[in-house]
Amino acid sequence: MQITEHHEGPILVIAVEGRLDHSGAGAFQEYTVNRIQEGARSMVVDFTHTTFVASMGIRAIIVPAQEISRAGGRFGLTGLSPQLRQLFEISGLLKVFNTYPTLADAAADGVWA
Amino acid sequence: MPVETTLRLRNDFGELSAVSEATTQFLEENLAGPDIVFAANLAIEELVTNIIKYGYDDEAAHEIRIDLEKTDDTLCIRICDDGHEFNPFDQPEPDTSLPAEEREIGGLGIHFVRNMLDSCTYLREGNQNIVTITKKL
Numbered sequence: 001m002q003i004t005e006h007h008e009g010p011i012l013v014i015a016v017e018g019r020l021d022h023s024g025a026g027a028f029q030e031y032t033v034n035r036i037q038e039g040a041r042s043m044v045v046d047f048t049h050t051t052f053v054a055s056m057g058i059r060a061i062i063v064p065a066q067e068i069s070r071a072g073g074r075f076g077l078t079g080l081s082p083q084l085r086q087l088f089e090i091s092g093l094l095k096v097f098n099t100y101p102t103l104a105d106a107a108a109d110g111v112w113a
Numbered sequence: 114m115p116v117e118t119t120l121r122l123r124n125d126f127g128e129l130s131a132v133s134e135a136t137t138q139f140l141e142e143n144l145a146g147p148d149i150v151f152a153a154n155l156a157i158e159e160l161v162t163n164i165i166k167y168g169y170d171d172e173a174a175h176e177i178r179i180d181l182e183k184t185d186d187t188l189c190i191r192i193c194d195d196g197h198e199f200n201p202f203d204q205p206e207p208d209t210s211l212p213a214e215e216r217e218i219g220g221l222g223i224h225f226v227r228n229m230l231d232s233c234t235y236l237r238e239g240n241q242n243i244v245t246i247t248k249k250l
Binding site: 019021023055059 | 129147162222225
């Protein structure tokens with residue numbers, strides 16, 4: 001798994017490449033939570049180049065989402081493949097997260113601070 | 114025509130990525146679509162992670178065997194381990210209607226396997242746990 005980041009307007013975009021599995025979950029959680037502690041309040045995780053997510057990966061996504069929400073920020077997801085979307089759906093989390101078909105759709109949402 | 118392969122790994126998380134690569138390669142070579150590749154990887158990752166984490170009462174090295182068989186209309190995955198008797202499908206379903214922070218830890222992986230695959234069965238034979246899961250193609 002490789003994590004890269006860039007800014008899209010006010011949004012900090014965290015892109016996950018490869019597998020967000022048992023071995024990558026801890027690193028992802030630490031990376032995103034660190035960014036929030038450093039002040040990020042608008043974060044979108046981009047799964048366009050993510051090949052696989054396991055239950056540990058889903059748990060690792062819940063943690064920064066809660067953290068940023070407690071800090072008054074906003075968290076979103078984009079680039080979900082049909083399989084990933086199905087995973088979020090059967091987790092009961094699809095309605096909890098803000099999801100966007102593309103990064104451009106996320107950036108066009110006027111809610112980001 | 115049915116095709117099959119057998120993968121073996123030790124009870125070591127470090128071996129999971131090689132198993133996933135081998136699974137993906139076998140399925141792609143045999144023309145399985147991305148939904149099948151994803152479901153197979155998910156089932157193996159979740160079940161084998163559980164076995165390595167909770168399956169053994171000692172610190173010794175153990176072998177986990179995974180048989181993959183693909184026919185024209187079904188993918189069958191069989192996972193065998195010599196850990197203590199444990200039926201992963203005999204656990205309560207997580208309440209996915211609860212807010213994320215109120216959820217019980219654990220259970221989500223098996224919930225995924227149940228929902229993404231078409232059948233899940235468990236057998237105890239001798240000192241082996243044998244989990245068989247199938248997915249219609």
